[in-house]
Amino acid sequence: MTASQADVQQEPPPGGRRFRVSRSQATQWALYALSLAIVLAVAFLVDWERLQDRMFRWDLVRAQFPEVVTQAARNTLVFTAFGFTGGLALGLLVALMRLSTIRPYRWAATVYVDLIRGLPALLVLIFIAFGLPIALGIRIPGTYGRGAVALAIVASAYIAEVIRAGIEAVPRGQMEAARSLGMSRGQAMRRIVLPQAFRLIIPPMTNELVLLLKDTALISVIGVTEATKELTRFGRDGVNANANATPLVVAGLVYLALTIPMTRLAAYLERRAAASK
Amino acid sequence: MTGRGHGKVAPAIRVRDLHKSFGTLEVLRGIDLDIARGEVVCVIGPSGSGKSTLLRCVNLLEVPTSGRIYLGEVEVTAPDTDLDRVRTRVGMVFQQFNLFPHLDVERNLTVAQEVVLKRSHDEAVEVAVAMLRRVGLEDKRHEYPARLSGGQQQRVAIARALSMGPQAMLFDESTSALDPELVGEVLGVMRELAQEGMTMLVVTHEMHFARDVADRVIFMDGGVIVEEGPPADVFAAPREERTRRFLDRVLAR
Numbered sequence: 250m251t252a253s254q255a256d257v258q259q260e261p262p263p264g265g266r267r268f269r270v271s272r273s274q275a276t277q278w279a280l281y282a283l284s285l286a287i288v289l290a291v292a293f294l295v296d297w298e299r300l301q302d303r304m305f306r307w308d309l310v311r312a313q314f315p316e317v318v319t320q321a322a323r324n325t326l327v328f329t330a331f332g333f334t335g336g337l338a339l340g341l342l343v344a345l346m347r348l349s350t351i352r353p354y355r356w357a358a359t360v361y362v363d364l365i366r367g368l369p370a371l372l373v374l375i376f377i378a379f380g381l382p383i384a385l386g387i388r389i390p391g392t393y394g395r396g397a398v399a400l401a402i403v404a405s406a407y408i409a410e411v412i413r414a415g416i417e418a419v420p421r422g423q424m425e426a427a428r429s430l431g432m433s434r435g436q437a438m439r440r441i442v443l444p445q446a447f448r449l450i451i452p453p454m455t456n457e458l459v460l461l462l463k464d465t466a467l468i469s470v471i472g473v474t475e476a477t478k479e480l481t482r483f484g485r486d487g488v489n490a491n492a493n494a495t496p497l498v499v500a501g502l503v504y505l506a507l508t509i510p511m512t513r514l515a516a517y518l519e520r521r522a523a524a525s526k
Numbered sequence: 527m528t529g530r531g532h533g534k535v536a537p538a539i540r541v542r543d544l545h546k547s548f549g550t551l552e553v554l555r556g557i558d559l560d561i562a563r564g565e566v567v568c569v570i571g572p573s574g575s576g577k578s579t580l581l582r583c584v585n586l587l588e589v590p591t592s593g594r595i596y597l598g599e600v601e602v603t604a605p606d607t608d609l610d611r612v613r614t615r616v617g618m619v620f621q622q623f624n625l626f627p628h629l630d631v632e633r634n635l636t637v638a639q640e641v642v643l644k645r646s647h648d649e650a651v652e653v654a655v656a657m658l659r660r661v662g663l664e665d666k667r668h669e670y671p672a673r674l675s676g677g678q679q680q681r682v683a684i685a686r687a688l689s690m691g692p693q694a695m696l697f698d699e700s701t702s703a704l705d706p707e708l709v710g711e712v713l714g715v716m717r718e719l720a721q722e723g724m725t726m727l728v729v730t731h732e733m734h735f736a737r738d739v740a741d742r743v744i745f746m747d748g749g750v751i752v753e754e755g756p757p758a759d760v761f762a763a764p765r766e767e768r769t770r771r772f773l774d775r776v777l778a779r
Contacts, residue, residue, distance in 0.1 A: 422620060422624040429585055
């Protein structure tokens with residue numbers, strides 16, 4: 250806008266032309282044209298019938314229901330719920346340890362967070378499912394148990410950092426005021442600082458929840474039973490059984506139906522929090 | 527409570543050879559100070575002189591590097607002192623009010639009573655209402671701090687400190703963050719407290735308040751007490767050159 254105004258001011262329109270197309274406008278038109286060309290090329294080159302046959306066959310779409318919801322989506326949500334609850338509890342503990350005045354607690358928590366966040370979630374999951382039984386003879390019973398514990402551990406490291414940031418965002422004066430009224434550090438933390446911190450971290454926490462929901466897909470590699478299949482495993486099994494990608498596409502759509510409302514909610518909460526400041 | 531007697535009872539607050547360093551920066555360089563029960567002491571001085579640090583050391587929000595501090599008979603700097611108990615006996619009012627924004631006014635006043643003093647909820651509310659009445663804000667008890675003016679917030683903060691039944695009150699530049707037209711209401715509450723015989727240690731830039739209300743004025747600079755005495759003497763005829771220069775500067779405005 251300002252560029253075009255400047256152009257107009259610097260060189261008066263030559264000859265009879267009253268309006269000059271500025272350079273930025275020209276670039277925009279070129280980009281529109283390019284996009285249109287790409288869309289048209291794709292539309293002509295792709296074999297739509299074949300694509301629909303391989304990726305979105307109606308009879309296979311219909312065949313996924315109701316199990317894709319009643320079993321697969323349900324299990325995904327169960328894993329998410331257990332993983333998040335456990336991750337929240339463990340994450341809070343780790344966050345408090347990181348802020349502790351006791352140095353070994355801080356060290357232990359820092360190592361834990363660095364370790365878990367520095368490793369691929371998949372590796373942590375495999376280690377807990379297969380490494381722990383071999384190395385230490387610890388075997389967490391049940392697919393639900395193994396999956397939920399593994400997810401909780403992965404989530405806790407990230408959640409701990411979110412909680413820590415939240416606690417540090419509460420003004421120092423709050424802790425001082427509480428202490429000056431005679432509260433112990435723990436009392437002040439629980440009654441005064443944490444309630445304010447949790448309010449601050451609702452938006453980033455919602456994002457963590459979305460990430461965790463997607464990470465439940467990793468459970469499919471540590472072996473699930475028929476009853477504990479989550480969405481990704483459900484889709485993959487469908488692909489193998491039918492030699493067709495439709496089940497995976499359906500599973501993907503169910504993921505989106507879950508995650509998009511959640512990210513929208515997170516964005517809304519973030520805007521509201523920003524507005525109330 | 528015991529009036530302004532300067533008798534043989536132990537002073538409310540006693541500070542002996544107090545030093546405080548932050549890293550290599552020595553902020554307090556040997557402070558000795560006695561405050562009698564019911565006495566109102568105003569601490570004045572340029573910023574960075576250590577006034578606030580002195581105050582924060584008295585209820586151990588800052589841990590002294592060396593020296594001793596007594597509240598009544600109790601040495602708060604002794605290693606076996608239960609700090610949390612000690613802090614309930616000294617009320618602190620901050621420059622930034624520091625009300626708890628997630629709690630309404632009444633809960634701001636009751637939470638520590640219940641958690642620390644183990645008062646029942648009803649009892650705590652009764653005290654809270656009485657203290658709010660004292661600062662003239664009884665009708666705001668169900669408001670949240672964000673809906674109050676700065677002056678009202680600071681009066682609530684004073685009521686909150688009072689609801690713990692402290693033997694002394696510390697005021698850390700409690701009107702410095704206020705718009706000029708709101709300073710008066712807070713100073714009014716502090717004046718009343720002084721008249722009721724509360725022991726008060728007040729760090730302030732309000733020279734009029736210091737002159738009118740204080741029993742004694744302390745001028746600090748560079749981490750030491752440069753001069754102290756009755757306000758009439760310190761303000762009218764300061765003995766030290768540094769005091770004179772400071773007063774010239776602040777009173778000229």
